[in-house]
Amino acid sequence: MARPLSSEKRTAILEAATQVVAASGTSAATAAIAKSAGVAEGTLFTYFSNKDELLNALYLDIKSDLHALMTRSLKPGGELVDRCRGVWDSFIGWGLANPEKAKALKQLAVSDRITEETRRLSSGLSSPMTAMFQECSVMVVQKGLPKTYAGTLMSVMAEITASYIAGEPAKARRHIRAGFDAYWRAIGQ
Amino acid sequence: MARPLSSEKRTAILEAATQVVAASGTSAATAAIAKSAGVAEGTLFTYFSNKDELLNALYLDIKSDLHALMTRSLKPGGELVDRCRGVWDSFIGWGLANPEKAKALKQLAVSDRITEETRRLSSGLSSPMTAMFQECSVMVVQKGLPKTYAGTLMSVMAEITASYIAGEPAKARRHIRAGFDAYWRAIGQ
Amino acid sequence: MARPLSSEKRTAILEAATQVVAASGTSAATAAIAKSAGVAEGTLFTYFSNKDELLNALYLDIKSDLHALMTRSLKPGGELVDRCRGVWDSFIGWGLANPEKAKALKQLAVSDRITEETRRLSSGLSSPMTAMFQECSVMVVQKGLPKTYAGTLMSVMAEITASYIAGEPAKARRHIRAGFDAYWRAIGQ
Amino acid sequence: MARPLSSEKRTAILEAATQVVAASGTSAATAAIAKSAGVAEGTLFTYFSNKDELLNALYLDIKSDLHALMTRSLKPGGELVDRCRGVWDSFIGWGLANPEKAKALKQLAVSDRITEETRRLSSGLSSPMTAMFQECSVMVVQKGLPKTYAGTLMSVMAEITASYIAGEPAKARRHIRAGFDAYWRAIGQ
């Protein structure tokens, strides 16, 4: 007993899982993840009782990271449009700075191994952001769109913007700006 | 000439694959697909030389189905906005009418088992639609967005619209209309 | 009914089997043999009721070919040593002229799919040769060796001679002569 | 350090493989080998990464065993003929004492799953024996035979001697003596 679970090891496993899932999808072998984390195959299972639990934890971990960043970048006050643009910028910036996390997240998002519970938990992560998108909901509903539309749309539009940037890194700034403008035309004022 | 390869059987396998991939993703077992198609495990491999070939064929098959419908719904002439709305409507209508195909397609689209070649083939399927989105490219480029933006954006916006409809089937009409209006604000005129 | 079994087709299958077994051993697929013979997969089974029967027939076929040649080259009369040398020469000549048959035969000889019955049948094939080796048996028995030693030894010594020739084709004549001389020292006078 | 790889288990697998390959050839199922070794099907693959590796390891293992014995029986000094006879005796003795190893070796020797590399490794196993056959090479070359003839011929002549002994075990001594005498007439003095 004695030795407590090491959070370093847990982190190492999650980081390794990010790389490996980004590269090979959710069918990545747990042995490959353990090896990449520098721990034994069996050790992985003292931190996560099975592969699904690991994948769900990874999903939450990456989402937390993303939301933490976006929340940090959300200075209260100012025009709604400016705050939204700030979130948009940091959202895309995160994807460019963390391509492996972004890729892993994409894989996890479509996997049926991520439970509804996990998805629910992840969407409740960032209250400041939630609040901001709630402010948007008035505009959005006036247009006949569902309340949560602003958040959902930003997520998918940011993603396609990121993929255009991946193809033309030199034009990143233009894509970011034009992408947000399109977004705002769709839902803003 | 012995028993000829039966296109019914090929179709049955593709249909079974649609169901099974929709339910379990691309990790679905070929045995499960064969069983669901009512053929022997080995028979699957007389129609598709291996699993990857089956998945790629399935991707093309579903895409063809979708594009065929959208092309049919594309009456030449008339305002660009009206033609775009027609495509939008039939795109979403197809997803609602073929939820399994839509779900399977989503899984296939993110799988790295679908080759670049297949993706290329599938995007060249519907020339009338390609032409329509090319008409959009002028507007889109004026807004600083990439040439292919109109098609890409419609695809993701239609998809989120479909998911809202799935949650509130009664409001389908409203979602479809409001969704397209948002789309057109983003890229149109 | 009508059409009788075509001996051409039977021959084609045996020839194809020779090639394919030479190349891939007795684990060669019957489908590969049929294809190489230019007949349908199923047709093979109207000529040979199963794979083992085909392999045994092939063994006998090749052995017959070999024995026929050696019997032809056996002119009656003359010294025993000269007749033996004649058989030796034609034995090795056959292997050099029919490398695929030789290779297939080698594979078949060690396979446990060739029955004892087949092996027995094959050794009784050439009576003139049997007679010659029986003449040898006197010498051989005087040396404390088993009666059938002369035939057995020639078979293995010729085979290693052939493999040396395969490595140094230019020295074929010398290998053939020196090989026989060694053989005759072992069992002759 | 968890359970260490057990050399007992490795040995058990190789022994099981010997039996099974002797009985069924190289097409023996890995499952059958594992079962016969008393380990799980998967365990075989922690000791040998695939079937070919197992077969090659088995080939080397049996050859080592054989060469070790023959090397042990090779007392330095004395006449060449006596040393050769010693090797001959122990070669045949090994085959009689280890019929399964002998049979498995025969199957492996003709299989194309045994690589050139493995064959090369195996022939370099016993340097004392190599040296002895090199001493023979002078005699052999004088007779117009290839340098390596002595070793090659002993191998095949011993093998046919062993098979005669298998048919008449009571006459083992006579076969062994007469066989070697024939061998020595062929290549000696």
Next chain:
DNA sequence: AATGAATGAGAATTCATTCAT
């Protein structure tokens, strides 16, 4: 707690043989 060997239930694929045409 950490390790990694052991396990055995699948997974994809092959293939001899059958059988509808």
Next chain:
DNA sequence: AATGAATGAATTCTCATTCAT
């Protein structure tokens, strides 16, 4: 008789998970 699609048992190998050390 000839064809080749259909069959399903068998094969090699993988992998999440367990468990002895």
